[in-house]
Amino acid sequence: MNKQEPVGASMNQKFSSKLTLRRHMxxxxxxxxFSCPHCSYSSRLKASLLxxxxxxxxxRPFGCPECAYASIDRSSLxxxxxxxxxxxxxxxxxxxxxxx
Numbered sequence: 001m002n003k004q005e006p007v008g009a010s011m012n013q014k015f016s017s018k019l020t021l022r023r024h025m026x027x028x029x030x031x032x033x034f035s036c037p038h039c040s041y042s043s044r045l046k047a048s049l050l051x052x053x054x055x056x057x058x059x060r061p062f063g064c065p066e067c068a069y070a071s072i073d074r075s076s077l078x079x080x081x082x083x084x085x086x087x088x089x090x091x092x093x094x095x096x097x098x099x100x
Contacts, residue, residue, distance in 0.1 A: 031044060035049070
């Protein structure tokens with residue numbers, strides 16, 4: 001990469017506005033503008049901070065319809081729900097397809 005070339009230019013990244021470019025540049029600088037008022041956690045994304053805050057408040061808005069389990073995020077609930085449905089969508093690529 002050329003020293004005069006902005007970071008991301010060698011990857012042909014383009015942005016529709018100066019604002020989105022400025023936000024993107026924060027990734028390279030390590031900017032984490034959203035800080036937790038309860039601990040030293042900080043995040044690049046506001047949504048990540050809001051999810052983190054639930055660890056302090058105890059809020060668990062994603063409840064399982066089958067049992068008392070509840071989580072702070074939807075992805076954890078979906079992973080938990082597979083314990084009830086027995087769904088196992090991920091197969092180990094190292095194990096032969098003939099072994100079941």
